[in-house]
Amino acid sequence: MKALGSIGKSIKRSEDKRFLTGQGKYVDDINLPNQVYAAFLRSPYAHAIINRIDTSGALGSPGVSLVVTGTDWLKENYGPLPCTSRINTFVGGEKMKVPPRHCLAIDRVRFVGEIVAMVVAETKPSALHAVELIEVDYEELEVVTDPEEALKPGAPQIWDDIPNNLCLDFELGDRIKTAAAFDSAHYIISRKIKNNRVAGVPIEPRGAIANYDDDTKRLTLFNSSQNIHENRDAYAIDVLKIEKEKLHHVAPDIGGGFGVKNGTYPEPPLILHAAKKLCRPVKWVADRSESFLSDTQGRGQVSTVSLALTKEGKFLGLRVETVGNLGAYCGTIGPFTPTAGTARTQGGPYGFASIYYYAKVVFTNTAIMAPYRGAGRPEAAFQLERIIEETARELDFDPIELRKKNLIQAKTLPLRTAMGLDIDSGNFVEVFDQALSLTDRTGFSARASAATRRGKLYGFAIAPYLECTGGGSKEFAGITVRDDNKIELSVGSHSTGTGHETSFAQLLSGYLGIGVDSIVFFQGDTDRTPFGGGHGGSRGMEVGGSAVYEAASTFIKKGRLLAAYILGVENSRLQFSNGVFFVSGTDKSVTSEDLIAQSAGSEVINGEFGYGYLNVSATFEREIMSIPNGCHACEVEVDPETGGINIVNYWAVDDFGTIVNGMLTDGQVMGAVAQGIGQALMEESVYADSGQLMTGSLIDYALPRAFDVPNIRIQYYEEAPTKKNPLGVKGAGEAGCVAAPHVVFNAIADALRNFNIESLDMPLTSEKIWRTIHRR
Amino acid sequence: MINFSFQKPTSITDAVTALSKSEDGLFLAGGQTLIPVLKQRLAMPCDIIDLGDINDLKGIVAKKHSVLIGATTTHSEVEASPVVREHIPALAELAGHIGDPHVRNLGTLGGSLANNDPSADYPAAVLGLGATIHTNQRSISSDEFFVGLFQTALDPGEMIVRVEFPIPEKSGYAKFPNPASRYAIVGVFVSSFSGSVRVSVTGAESCVFRQVSFEEALAEHFAIDALTDFAVPSDRFNSDLHASAEYRAQLVRVMACRAIIMIDEEKKQ
């Protein structure tokens, strides 16, 4: 099937008009008749025993209809929120330690923000007021927030039956072969490298409305979720213990997710319970403070990274040992990120004969950790590119040459990396050279001298990256012909503002040869899409787009039979091109649009080709993950008097395979690079030793603004589409996050080449830079 | 937020009377501080008296030696005002770098001063220019107005009506913004009036203050080299998530120099 028409064009987003004019429909825009409001009492302590909860004041408060505590919850016989990480066995074979994660704290709280009680009342203010009337007798326990500390003997025990707070350990790669490589190496460079813990901060906070239909005994949940099918199964089957068909899960417009809205949370089952109990709709929308306390957070790893190389600078082996923070419970797939998530792409686009990755995954008295845009690949890329930069610095290799000399050569593809990743396509040397030539190296010294004249330090860095897609491997796409001659396209995956409405319709329009405006897009409803793989792992176009491709293929296959019937010819004589079925050399032809109109209804054909004949359901299942890759570079200026940093230039060359819509892809690159810059320079979720969250609002948690993000020059390498999916796409959503932090860090390290940067960790705040320069 | 009764009087007298009659009332100006405080239930007043309809609190006028700015004038009005731009450009610049456009379109001069946040920008200009705060009862000099952390010389129920800024020969303001909030980690305002120099610092301590050692040095020699090698003692300075006391001390000197550089650049234009 040939891609036609609009595929590859930067057509504007059809959803933007709705979003930009305030017509988007988010959870908070939905109000159901007769609804009540839930509010949550959250723990003010990071670790404490709950001796007693007195809810009588809240129950007696005006407008209050329900108060639920952990004890009440257990009486209902509800189950805990499940952990579905497929990485779940210790290296020694023992099962991962998964503590029960109930929707309400049971007798003990383990992080600040954990839910202790739910109040439901007629209005939001009356619910909030009643929450303040609940009296809890807490007995404080010792707290540990740092994962390395949590592993030490004598550390506070968060779970009585989980020794050393260790949830799981994990290894990947060949330990013995790697040790041999290190033995034979001329040089070994080691560093301790930290990856800062960050908050996702989607612009729309989490929120949900639950409704119960007493006639059908069916629950409906409108929820700001980026993973409705898996979430539904967990809420229905695992927690509420009802059949999944009894829970209709709907996600309306979603204002950003970044992983935060992928896993399960306690609030949805709690309000589902309340809706059923009260037979009234129950609404809850988090405020920003609640989001900071209770959204899952990402990254948060400490690693020892060692690189072994020959005298000439050929990489021989890589060893990474990581301690990953999990928070107080196992999030839905929390243990995955610091284990396989970070292991798979170790070694990046470089030729390594041996790599060994080992991780410990640890509980702490902090909010739950989960995948955050990139989920391990940014951590891996950062570990690798920092150790390469440090190696170049310490051994006096040219950092550009050192990298180039070790890149995997295109002629050796396809290959399987030491971490077991299948690389089928790409040209890392060519992509590196393209990026390098964008950066105008010859003009560098003039730019650097100009900065020096202004009293500034100037630095440059370039680095390739290699990552992989992930998330659900299976996706649904359906086509339904409507009575108004339009066709409805529904896809199980869900846009979090990422433009599926445009790009999926663009694909279908291209394949069927019909106008984009005759396609109506549907997503985010478990009644309309039998399954879906959620939104994560840069899978939207890769798996979702491929499902659309499969649906279009089936449509055309069936369309051909219908066309043959209408034209009265053998279907083998029919050709299809540009939206037209025709018999070559004759005037016999019929368009896709004709077929749609025929089957829509006015002159319904009976029998085999009757009403609904052209409706199609299709599935795509990814077998092997795609390998997005690229090379980013940047130049920074450092103000030695204040330590302030200005990113002057940023260049990106990305190989995402086929580009379906360049403008949407640019948006993904820019947004992800901005998040990478944020992580490198300013973002950090900070817990005090007492377990209090210090960065609990946007007054203290710094996010990058337009001002902090430079003009990003983006180029795509489209010469190496993958064969792992019919579109040849490789996934674009997370790459910028993978590529940016180390490039920014290394450029700053270059600007600080005359100073000792050993103790520098992200975020590179101005004070840290100032201290480095002034040796304080 | 809890329920309260809301009034929007049109005269200063009515507003002051309304407040004096209330058991636990508060004036509301731009709401950029007060509304978040209400939402977090940190204050639960029974009456809110909105000052937005009182014409006598609005407007910007130039007199011979000063510029008068009404208490409910928004930051963006000050930023855009031709009068302010002509006579005290550093003040317009300062207003134009408060928070973000939303905050500047609503936040007011009077609200900012009454609140006296230790990291706010306006207190630096008011103290750095030696302005006078006119209230419904009296006139308070800037040296007496800022008393301590979130504390001013205002009596309960007293209303800021307008602020009188003397027109300096030259003035400049430089701030090192907090990357999260854009409030000042340190902000320094420098002004010069026929030989006498004022230097005020915001963000560094619990309340805006004058850096007298800088004032003396600059009165001798108004140039940045007068401040090189000046060690700023940091023992009273704030240390928090965003900056240590030691780093703030460095920023005080650097921002003072940048304020002077700003003046020099302005002169060249």
Ligand SMILES: Cc1cc2nc3c(=O)[nH]c(=O)nc-3n(C[C@H](O)[C@H](O)[C@H](O)COP(=O)(O)OP(=O)(O)OC[C@H]3O[C@@H](n4cnc5c(N)ncnc54)[C@H](O)[C@@H]3O)c2cc1C
């Ligand atoms: C996101 C954000 C970023 C910000 N960034 C900055 C920044 O970078 N720099 C900075 O300086 N400020 C900043 N601010 C504060 C802002 O500048 C407001 O000016 C300030 O919050 C108070 O002004 P307001 O008019 O909103 O006062 P309100 O919030 O309405 O009132 C504040 C207090 O002053 C009292 N009050 C108001 N007017 C009077 C009056 N005329 N007489 C007596 N009492 C009065 C009120 O009763 C209340 O107690 C920021 C605010 C926000 C929300």
